[in-house]
Amino acid sequence: MSYATEHIAESLKAARERKGLSQRALSAKAGVPQSHISKIESGAVDLRLSSLVELARVLDLELTLVPRKKLPAVRAIIRGDDDGHRDVQSARKATNLLQRLDDQIAALPSETLSEIAVQELQRRARELMHFKLSADDLVHLQEASAAMQEFLSDPRNLEAVEQAQSQLRMLRNALAHGAGASAPSLPRPAYRLDGDDHG
Amino acid sequence: MSYATEHIAESLKAARERKGLSQRALSAKAGVPQSHISKIESGAVDLRLSSLVELARVLDLELTLVPRKKLPAVRAIIRGDDDGHRDVQSARKATNLLQRLDDQIAALPSETLSEIAVQELQRRARELMHFKLSADDLVHLQEASAAMQEFLSDPRNLEAVEQAQSQLRMLRNALAHGAGASAPSLPRPAYRLDGDDHG
DNA sequence: GCGAGTGATATGTTTATGCATATCATAAAC
């Protein structure tokens, strides 16, 4: 049984328990026998898609095929501590920085950089808007913004652009690995690990 | 065979063709027999999770359980990418408006509104940051921001808050249905709205 | 014609599924 399938099974079990349902209760709602749910959760079977979809539906989950490239953004949303108010301050700053970066990119002189390169930068910057950025992530953004500014004041300094792009890429990769960039991931709140219940 | 499972099968086929792979080529990479791929794509079988995961992996897709609540945001990310470049202007404005809205919410007097209500507002505003907002969506944000401002200057005017919240909710729901809010891809009446004739 | 490419069909084997039942835990009653 591969990693991915085990992970799915675990997610189902976690979701069920989060909803406070017994295997039997879930069974009744989903039309899947309790015995089968037991086997599924223990990883004893390679369940069929229909079973998986039924269980997911009852648990308010939807099975989705996500392109690898977009996994980090999607994960960030799913994890989405909806109440980011624990670190509103840095989140605000991050937004501002990203905004500024976007401005700088928009202001790039078209003679020095190819259209494609500009779009690439833009894409990276905007991609980061999907993430919850911690205070520690901000330095990368500041570096990037500073480098960009440097380039704007001296358009011959192509190295500065690469510097900026490098910072953004670094940040993205770090976030893609599920943790804050230079920071160890925040101690997760004990309440509510994953968004679900009630509409 | 349910809708959801068929949809998955279609996605697999689409992804395979997008990558320019034949069923045999995919078979070789994924270790799933071509004959089986044929049946899967035609919806003739209720495939097992392991098969699905293997195929997805080769096609650079990852099977993910997404909480219903977050589906719209996730869908927006999966779908929305390249076309974001074309409407930079309104995207910028949207970001600004959302930022302003977030500020306004943060500035709400805690005496008049419950903590929960404030968090709800904040959550809604931030949720919208995950979407690609078109020019037509902006009016809703402007309405919301205006209403919020009204409340800030007159904290007795609770109606204004509801107005703001209503605007945000409306926008979200429209986006959740996959279309721009007031954009014309929503089910439109076939009849004409106004008496300017000619065809 | 041939050969190499595509996706669809048979046939046998493996296995998930579904039903019935067993085990385990905890608590109530004797």
Place this chain on the structure above:
DNA sequence: GTTTATGATATGCATAAACATATCACTCGC
């Protein structure tokens, strides 16, 4: 302390369905 009851998860077994292997039919360039 033992028994009984209740609610949970696990296990055995028959069967239907997914899966594997091989083959088919079809379309192309040659």
